[in-house]
Amino acid sequence: ETGVTQTPRHLVMGMTNKKSLKCEQHLGHNAMYWYKQSAKKPLELMFVYSLEERVENNSVPSRFSPECPNSSHLFLHLHTLQPEDSALYLCASSPRQGVGQPQHFGDGTRLSIL
Amino acid sequence: AQKVTQAQTEISVVEKEDVTLDCVYETRDTTYYLFWYKQPPSGELVFLIRRNSFDEQNEISGRYSWNFQKSTSSFNFTITASQVVDSAVYFCALGLTNAGKSTFGDGTTLTVKP
Numbered sequence: 080e081t082g083v084t085q086t087p088r089h090l091v092m093g094m095t096n097k098k099s100l101k102c103e104q105h106l107g108h109n110a111m112y113w114y115k116q117s118a119k120k121p122l123e124l125m126f127v128y129s130l131e132e133r134v135e136n137n138s139v140p141s142r143f144s145p146e147c148p149n150s151s152h153l154f155l156h157l158h159t160l161q162p163e164d165s166a167l168y169l170c171a172s173s174p175r176q177g178v179g180q181p182q183h184f185g186d187g188t189r190l191s192i193l
Numbered sequence: 194a195q196k197v198t199q200a201q202t203e204i205s206v207v208e209k210e211d212v213t214l215d216c217v218y219e220t221r222d223t224t225y226y227l228f229w230y231k232q233p234p235s236g237e238l239v240f241l242i243r244r245n246s247f248d249e250q251n252e253i254s255g256r257y258s259w260n261f262q263k264s265t266s267s268f269n270f271t272i273t274a275s276q277v278v279d280s281a282v283y284f285c286a287l288g289l290t291n292a293g294k295s296t297f298g299d300g301t302t303l304t305v306k307p
Binding site: 083122169184187 | 230239
């Protein structure tokens with residue numbers, strides 16, 4: 080069982096819907112991350128949280144809204160998404176926020192926008 | 194600016210063959226970390242190895258070995274006697290202390306045929 084759990088595994092939504100992706104880590108880590116992986120594009124870092132504070136926001140459109148209520152949970156709230164937002168969204172955690180920390184990833188949520 | 198290049202987009206080998214995945218990085222920093230991750234079809238990225246810039250010692254872990262050469266800015270990954278279960282996308286990543294985050298390469302898709 081992975082230490083990082085993402086739900087749902089698959090999500091299909093219309094452009095006007097509002098949904099949330101959930102990530103939970105059971106590793107006692109203090110840093111959590113959201114990545115977007117599109118077909119044939121590099122892995123894109125979206126958000127970084129350290130001790131529940133957002134430390135990085137990589138020019139992500141406001142239709143993506145992260146939330147980190149505690150160090151074990153991370154959400155990505157979605158609203159009025161566009162077809163180009165269809166992708167695999169990966170959550171990761173690391174013991175601390177820092178470049179030398181190996182990240183542990185969840186299985187991802189495959190998002191399809193109709 | 195930092196950059197990671199994985200020139201091999203796709204590699205296909207027959208089981209039991211040895212295969213090397215190339216990774217070339219660019220950075221002006223003297224302190225940095227290098228990572229390899231494996232992404233099987235299920236989606237999650239699995240951490241394989243971390244190397245810091247001051248440790249050029251090559252490492253072997255079972256059928257996996259890594260060759261770090263600062264002179265050529267390369268951190269290549271070799272799988273010996275490949276198996277079908279090695280089929281996955283492999284990502285090389287560069288972590289910079291100043292940037293506080295990792296930059297991922299585009300990934301190499303390895304297919305091992307029986």
